[in-house]
Amino acid sequence: METRHSLRMMVFASLMAALIAVGSYLAVPVGPVPIVLQNLFVLLAGLLLGGRWAAASVAVFLLAGACGLPVFANGTAGLGRLIGPTGGYLIGYLAAAFLVGIMAEKANQRVALEVLAMVIGSMVVYAFGVPWLALVTGMPLDKAIAVGLYPFLIGDAFKIAAAIPISRAVRPLMRTMPGIVVAPINGERA
């Protein structure tokens, strides 16, 4: 049976997946490399939803894309995107969301630990993305790092810095539903 908590988390995870999909269109044009919001939303999914639901959110996004629903950047879809040059980053999102979520659950809203979780999460994205890029393009690893990692580091630092106040502001919204008292289920904090 669907409990209220799990139904709510399911809807949150689905909408977070939609945000991740939309994130590839949204960019802040500051500096030479525009800061794309997609991985900010992946990190936020981890912070806000916790490990399992964040992983579910990204997994649904990837599954929908792999099965031909137009959710990837520029409305593309299909396996072609996952095995293409940037496919490694997409797979990395899954691991990153899960890890950030697990660590954020343990961090219990301590800023330093949350920042650490997001730094590790971002590194995990590149740990999947850069070797894949190198493999696919046949570039040596140091060149792949030069084009697939360095240009994004500053943007990632800004994203991590912005994710903390955003998660602070959004968390209270998740705790209570307007006008409805949410009962704790299985000893979980609702």
Add this chain to the structure above:
Amino acid sequence: MAELSVFAYRQGNSAAHRLDPRIKLISISLLSAAILAAQAAGLFVATGLIIGATIYCRVSLRQIGHELRWLLFMLAAVWGIRALVTPGETLFSWSVFSVSRTGVLTGAIICWRWVIIIFLGLTVSVTTRTEDIRAAVEWFLRPFPWLSPHRIGTMIGLLVRFIPVILTHAREMGAAQRARCVENRKNPIYRLRVLGLPLLRRTFVTADHLTIAMEARCYGQGRTAYAWHFGREDGIVLVGMVLLSSVISFC
């Protein structure tokens, strides 16, 4: 953007539209795997098939080119890098750069495979409703006991439904902030916060309303089952695709 993309579903009543979505997913998986294993001859066969399918789906090539311009640019870059870094017999060289024959050939084959697989995805996206893909995904996930196919199906449905909604929200917020001269603020953390926060807040409020609406309509596991129509044509297509994939992969 998402709702106007060439990759969006188009109404129609062609054989490709009527085909069982499960068969479509099996077909593209088989064909993708075959194409990844194929060499030039197999790729020619697949290209012919894809050109036929694209014309059949009535998608204009110009539109596709426009939508995929960044992707094509990326593929061209991959080809260029491959040509430069792969060692082998030199075709021509200019100062420190030398283009090798094997690099050009392997790069071309790799990019060609991607283009075909992307077009395969396009044919499925254009001819299949979200509802059908969702039902097919649920059907394929049934054998896994630790997954809840209904829930995953619902999540996929919500994801696709809410992409245009969130995109509209994002555009409204972008316009409102430009009207307030956000472009004069150079601090990227500030910019990220004022773009991300209202979007996230609005999305979560929407999610809350949606949860209440779903509960009010007694959402649960007992959903009305999708009506499958597996006909003779579906069987023929399936056998045809298995044969075609083996031909492509061994060519």
